[in-house]
Amino acid sequence: MSTTFLPCGEYHQxxxxxxxxxxxxxxxxxxxxxxLVLFFGIPYVADEYWLSVCNQVGYTILGxxxxxxxxxxxxxxxxxxxxFLAVGAYTSTLLTLEFPxxxxxxxLGLAYPLSIFVAAVVAGIWSVLFGLPSAKVxxxxxxxxxxxxxxxxVDFVITQYISQIGGRGQAFSLPPGTxxxxxxxxxxxxxxxxxxxxxxxxxxxxxxxxxxxxxxxAWVAIRDNDISAEVMGINVVQYKLFAFFxxxxxxxxAGAFWISNLAAISPEHFPWFWSLWLVGVIxxxxxxxxxxxxxxxxxxxxxxxxxxxxxxxLASSYPKLLMDFLFIKEAAFGLAICAFMIFEPNGxxxxxxxxxxxxxLWPFSY
Amino acid sequence: MKAKALMVVFAIMVTAGMCSTxxxxxxxxxxxxxxxxxxxxxxxxxxLGIAEAFNYCNDNGGVNGKPIKxxxxxxxxxxxxxxxxxxxxxxxxxxxxEGWGTGDTEALAPTVTADKxxxxxxxxxxxxxxxxxxxxxxxxxxxxxxxxxxxxxxxxDKRWPKHADFGKRKPRFACSYMFASPYASAPIKAIKDQATxxxxxxxxxxxxxxxxxxxxxxxxxxKDFKPDVVWHGNTTMSVSATMxxxxxxxxxxxxxxxxxxxxxxxxxxxxxxxxxxxAAVINGFYGESTPLMPTVVEYAKKFNPGVPxxxxxxxxxxxxxxxxxxxxxxxxxxxxGQLNGEGILKKGFETMRDFELGLGGAKLTYTETDHRISxxxxxxxxxxxxxxxxxxxxxxxxxxDKWQSWLGW
Numbered sequence: 001m002s003t004t005f006l007p008c009g010e011y012h013q014x015x016x017x018x019x020x021x022x023x024x025x026x027x028x029x030x031x032x033x034x035x036l037v038l039f040f041g042i043p044y045v046a047d048e049y050w051l052s053v054c055n056q057v058g059y060t061i062l063g064x065x066x067x068x069x070x071x072x073x074x075x076x077x078x079x080x081x082x083x084f085l086a087v088g089a090y091t092s093t094l095l096t097l098e099f100p101x102x103x104x105x106x107x108l109g110l111a112y113p114l115s116i117f118v119a120a121v122v123a124g125i126w127s128v129l130f131g132l133p134s135a136k137v138x139x140x141x142x143x144x145x146x147x148x149x150x151x152x153x154v155d156f157v158i159t160q161y162i163s164q165i166g167g168r169g170q171a172f173s174l175p176p177g178t179x180x181x182x183x184x185x186x187x188x189x190x191x192x193x194x195x196x197x198x199x200x201x202x203x204x205x206x207x208x209x210x211x212x213x214x215x216x217x218a219w220v221a222i223r224d225n226d227i228s229a230e231v232m233g234i235n236v237v238q239y240k241l242f243a244f245f246x247x248x249x250x251x252x253x254a255g256a257f258w259i260s261n262l263a264a265i266s267p268e269h270f271p272w273f274w275s276l277w278l279v280g281v282i283x284x285x286x287x288x289x290x291x292x293x294x295x296x297x298x299x300x301x302x303x304x305x306x307x308x309x310x311x312x313x314l315a316s317s318y319p320k321l322l323m324d325f326l327f328i329k330e331a332a333f334g335l336a337i338c339a340f341m342i343f344e345p346n347g348x349x350x351x352x353x354x355x356x357x358x359x360x361l362w363p364f365s366y
Numbered sequence: 367m368k369a370k371a372l373m374v375v376f377a378i379m380v381t382a383g384m385c386s387t388x389x390x391x392x393x394x395x396x397x398x399x400x401x402x403x404x405x406x407x408x409x410x411x412x413x414l415g416i417a418e419a420f421n422y423c424n425d426n427g428g429v430n431g432k433p434i435k436x437x438x439x440x441x442x443x444x445x446x447x448x449x450x451x452x453x454x455x456x457x458x459x460x461x462x463x464e465g466w467g468t469g470d471t472e473a474l475a476p477t478v479t480a481d482k483x484x485x486x487x488x489x490x491x492x493x494x495x496x497x498x499x500x501x502x503x504x505x506x507x508x509x510x511x512x513x514x515x516x517x518x519x520x521x522x523d524k525r526w527p528k529h530a531d532f533g534k535r536k537p538r539f540a541c542s543y544m545f546a547s548p549y550a551s552a553p554i555k556a557i558k559d560q561a562t563x564x565x566x567x568x569x570x571x572x573x574x575x576x577x578x579x580x581x582x583x584x585x586x587x588x589k590d591f592k593p594d595v596v597w598h599g600n601t602t603m604s605v606s607a608t609m610x611x612x613x614x615x616x617x618x619x620x621x622x623x624x625x626x627x628x629x630x631x632x633x634x635x636x637x638x639x640x641x642x643x644x645a646a647v648i649n650g651f652y653g654e655s656t657p658l659m660p661t662v663v664e665y666a667k668k669f670n671p672g673v674p675x676x677x678x679x680x681x682x683x684x685x686x687x688x689x690x691x692x693x694x695x696x697x698x699x700x701x702x703g704q705l706n707g708e709g710i711l712k713k714g715f716e717t718m719r720d721f722e723l724g725l726g727g728a729k730l731t732y733t734e735t736d737h738r739i740s741x742x743x744x745x746x747x748x749x750x751x752x753x754x755x756x757x758x759x760x761x762x763x764x765x766x767d768k769w770q771s772w773l774g775w
Binding site: 160176218264319327 | 452
């Protein structure tokens with residue numbers, strides 16, 4: 001059922017309508033307008049820099065979507081999600097660079113798209129391995145086991161073994177032309193942008209649909225009270241592990257997508273700080289809301305860039321401001337989390353919900 | 367009300383920032399530095415040197431009368447941050463960039479090639495010295511791979527003959543560095559190739575973090591192999607921790623070090639353990655007697671009076687070297703009427719032959735086929751807390767048949 005109030009005077013008369021994606025014509029119109037903006041407006045208006053910022057937003061959304069699913073919908077706190085992004089990125093890179101693809105697939109430009117899917121599955125399975133402790137532990141103890149995912153995956157397995165494949169050392173070079181989808185070589189920010197938009201839409205739709213299903217309801221039941229969920233007949237361990245798989249799968253897609261934006265990949269691209277950052281994204285966006293993931297990602301990336309833009313005019317008088325910007329950015333990240341926890345614990349998604357309801361219920365929005 | 371006023375001010379500043387591009391009269395140069403990340407122990411001083419050197423360039427006429435506008439960012443040694451900053455520099459009309467780490471420089475290499483953006487980095491990775499692959503990546507220093515080859519050769523020439531086991535067995539060699547760091551691992555293949563060439567037994571590598579303060583387990587692993595010499599690939603903080611632990615645990619090996627692990631802080635941090643350490647040196651040390659050093663010191667005092675002189679490092683000089691090289695290239699390109707990326711490379715850098723910076727480093731020669739500035743590399747050692755020249759290893763002269771094949775790795 002929709003979480004937003006319908007406009008005054010509109011009522012659903014059957015469950016099909018109640019569960020419909022786009023519940024009113026107005027919403028359908030809004031979504032079509034949004035698609036037009038995403039597919040035509042932004043690429044037309046934005047320059048290379050702002051497209052790269054959009055791509056960063058997309059990468060953050062894809063990364064945080066899995067974290068949202070685990071923390072926001074299944075109640076499994078994770079602080080090691082960057083590891084699954086790394087697994088996805090490395091699997092896709094290795095498959096693209098090293099796997100002996102049949103010539104036909106290479107000619108059709110299918111090596112990279114297929115590698116994204118395989119990378120997602122591998123990252124999902126890898127995530128399940130680190131989800132296994134969730135059968136026994138939860139809360140603070142689960143945080144520590146998920147942190148272990150970061151150290152074991154990135155610092156040990158990838159750094160010590162995977163990175164050594166090919167002999168160079170640490171960074172896998174991705175020469176121009178490596179990333180190709182069908183006839184298109186992904187070699188510009190606008191092409192990366194289109195790929196990002198498609199992936200974000202597909203995965204967001206998939207997650208929203210999952211959440212509307214029996215699986216999603218089971219996850220929410222586990223989040224709210226796992227003992228009650230078990231009493232109701234939900235196989236708690238199975239659903240928790242499935243949540244880890246899906247979160248890892250999405251993380252794998254995020255990692256595999258991100259290599260299209262890089263020319264070389266090394267373990268440094270996946271620091272533990274990134275896992276923490278993704279948790280910050282959903283805290284600010286709103287825990288337990290898919291919208292929240294998107295709002296949080298936009299806030300964390302775009303607001304930081306705007307903050308930087310605000311600092312630039314001052315740089316001619318205070319040159320050190322630019323050098324100190326990273327301090328400002330990190331302080332802003334910390335402050336934003338504190339401020340949201342105190343003043344808006346439900347995150348930006350709650351504000352969005354309130355705003356929508358205000359208009360939907362107008363003129364009786366009191 | 368106050369909140370609304372603040373929002374308006376913020377919006378105006380954002381708009382001003384978004385509209386800020388280069389004016390025709392000035393030359394914009396971007397700089398990416400690490401003041402807070404994994405390599406900030408050496409990055410801070412380098413960043414100060416960059417800013418001071420650009421002030422010097424502007425005081426001396428900029429680019430043939432056009433002032434240089436430096437936009438300098440700390441990116442915290444985070445590769446994704448570097449990628450977005452690069453695009454911001456482009457948006458602001460930068461004609462060249464002073465970069466930092468190996469990870470981001472290598473990640474950006476194909477992009478800067480496609481954009482024809484000269485990228486003068488503090489990463490001296492040998493992978494960036496082949497113009498066929500990375501024409502727009504440059505640095506005013508000898509590359510990590512050549513430095514590593516030169517240093518192990520100097521140890522082999524000067525120390526090994528004095529060893530009690532000389533002539534009885536092969537010397538034993540091992541590497542200690544952060545495997546995950548593209549900077550530290552960049553010359554591994556080259557140094558092992560050189561060790562094989564010289565007839566060393568090569569032991570297992572030890573993974574030591576750039577943040578390491580305790581490396582006893584790695585040193586104990588090294589003890590099993592009993593190396594005669596250990597190469598350290600990290601930066602000064604981490605290298606000094608490993609050397610202290612090696613000293614305390616009686617490893618008994620000599621130490622040879624990559625460029626960014628060998629500076630004035632090493633004897634301060636590692637004390638006795640640093641005695642005898644050897645490294646290739648690409649510039650004079652801070653305050654050393656070189657033609658331009660008084661100017662470097664003067665600008666350091668003038669623009670960063672809050673940083674005590676005794677805390678300044680040779681990293682300042684490395685920053686100056688990269689800036690002065692780019693400055694010269696920009697002036698030459700401007701004279702040729704081509705102050706753009708391609709001009710800076712072709713009419714600037716690649717016209718330099720034995721160009722002297724006056725900072726105690728090798729003279730700069732860049733050709734269309736080779737961006738390694740020199741094949742003769744000075745190797746220094748720490749003796750009684752002072753840096754002393756051991757030998758100049760002439761790689762090009764000694765292995766003329768191999769020198770060309772060593773390009774790019």
